[in-house]
Amino acid sequence: MKIDNADSVDLFPTAEEIFRENTDTIFLLENRRRSLLIVFVLVAVVIATFCVFAIPFAFDLLMEASGTSGTADNRLTGNVIFIIACAISFIFFEYEFLDDIYRSISKRKLMAVIAGHLNMKYRRAGFFYLTEIYDHHILPAYKTRKVEEGFSGKYKGFRIEFQDFFINPVRRIFDGQGITSIMTGHHHYGLAMRIKLNKSFKHHTVLLPARDLNRILGNLPNANLFLHEDVDLVYNDFHRHFICLSTSQIESRYVLDPAVMKRFTILAETFDTDRISASFMDDEMVVLMRPVINLFEVGSLRDPVTVLTIERSLQQIKALCDMVEIFELSPFAGLGACVKDGVSNLG
Numbered sequence: 001m002k003i004d005n006a007d008s009v010d011l012f013p014t015a016e017e018i019f020r021e022n023t024d025t026i027f028l029l030e031n032r033r034r035s036l037l038i039v040f041v042l043v044a045v046v047i048a049t050f051c052v053f054a055i056p057f058a059f060d061l062l063m064e065a066s067g068t069s070g071t072a073d074n075r076l077t078g079n080v081i082f083i084i085a086c087a088i089s090f091i092f093f094e095y096e097f098l099d100d101i102y103r104s105i106s107k108r109k110l111m112a113v114i115a116g117h118l119n120m121k122y123r124r125a126g127f128f129y130l131t132e133i134y135d136h137h138i139l140p141a142y143k144t145r146k147v148e149e150g151f152s153g154k155y156k157g158f159r160i161e162f163q164d165f166f167i168n169p170v171r172r173i174f175d176g177q178g179i180t181s182i183m184t185g186h187h188h189y190g191l192a193m194r195i196k197l198n199k200s201f202k203h204h205t206v207l208l209p210a211r212d213l214n215r216i217l218g219n220l221p222n223a224n225l226f227l228h229e230d231v232d233l234v235y236n237d238f239h240r241h242f243i244c245l246s247t248s249q250i251e252s253r254y255v256l257d258p259a260v261m262k263r264f265t266i267l268a269e270t271f272d273t274d275r276i277s278a279s280f281m282d283d284e285m286v287v288l289m290r291p292v293i294n295l296f297e298v299g300s301l302r303d304p305v306t307v308l309t310i311e312r313s314l315q316q317i318k319a320l321c322d323m324v325e326i327f328e329l330s331p332f333a334g335l336g337a338c339v340k341d342g343v344s345n346l347g
Helices: 015-021 023-065 072-117 130-136 213-219 249-255 258-270 307-328
Strands: 121-123 142-155 158-174 179-183 188-209 229-231 242-246 276-289 343-345
Touching: 015 023, 015 072, 015 307, 023 072, 072 121, 072 142, 072 307, 130 142, 130 188, 130 276, 142 307, 158 307, 188 249, 188 307, 229 249, 242 249, 258 276, 258 307
Parallel strands: none
Antiparallel strands: 121 142, 142 158, 158 179, 158 188, 188 242, 188 276, 188 343, 229 242
C-alpha cells in the first residue's frame, strides 16, 4: 500500500505489505544470494587447495633464503600454520567482497521500493553535501567522505532529509604555534539528518554528547562553539547524556522543553547510541549520530531478505521521521514556541 499524502497521513505501510507486493524482486534477490554463496564456496575451495600446495613451497623458500633450517616436525608445523592463516585471510576478504556486492544489489532493488511506499525518494549518493551543514559546527573535521544512501521527502508537512556516511576524521591539536590536523587512521560511520522548519532561529543552540565532550570539541572543525554559553537545563536524566550550548539562554530554553528532550532520549534508545548531536540554527534542525550498526541494511549473504529485515529498516526510517513531532508541540512551548526576538514564524 502506498501512502498517497505523506503530509497528512501518519501511518506507515507494514513490512508484510511491502514483502507481499514485491515477491518477484525478493525471489530474484534470493536467487542472487544463493548464486553468490555457491561462488563463495567454490572460490574458497580453490583458495584452500592453492594454499595447501603453494604455501609449503613458499615457506621452504623463505627458510632457505633466511639461511635457517629446522626439523621435519618444525617445518610441518610452520607449513600448517601458514596454510591456515593464509586460507582464512583470503577467504575472509573474499566473503567481504561478495557480501558488499550483494548488499549493494539488495539496497538498490529494495530501498527504492521502500522509499516509494513511504512517498519518499531514495538516492545512493544522498541528497546533500556534508559541507552544507558545516556551519552548524557539530560535524567532526574530516579528510575524505563517502555517502552510502539517502532519503528525502515530506512527513507531516516538513521537508526531511537523512543519509548515512563514512568519513576519515582528523584530529585537531595545538602544537604551540597553531592548530594542526592529523589523520586518525580510522573510519567514522554516522548518520546526518536535516529538517527544514516553518520558523527560523535568530540564535544558535547546540546539543552535544556529554560523554567525552572535550575530545568531541577538539575534533570539531573550528572553535566557534567555544563562544557559546553552557545552558543548564536542570533535567537530570537528559543532562547526563547531553550538553547544551547556545548563544541565547532564553531561546535555548524555549527550544529544549521537556517534550523535545524526551524525543531525543527516545531517538538515543531506538538506535542504542549516546553519540547524538543536534543544532538549531536559521530555518533548520540538523542531527548527527553514530549508530552502533549500519542502518538501512535489508539483506546480506548470511541474512536473506525477509519480512523482519524489511521491518527493521522501516522502524529505523520511522524513528527518524518521528523527530518532526517535536515541531508540532504547543505554540507556547518547545519548538512550536514563538520567542520574542528569538524564534520567528515564517508564515
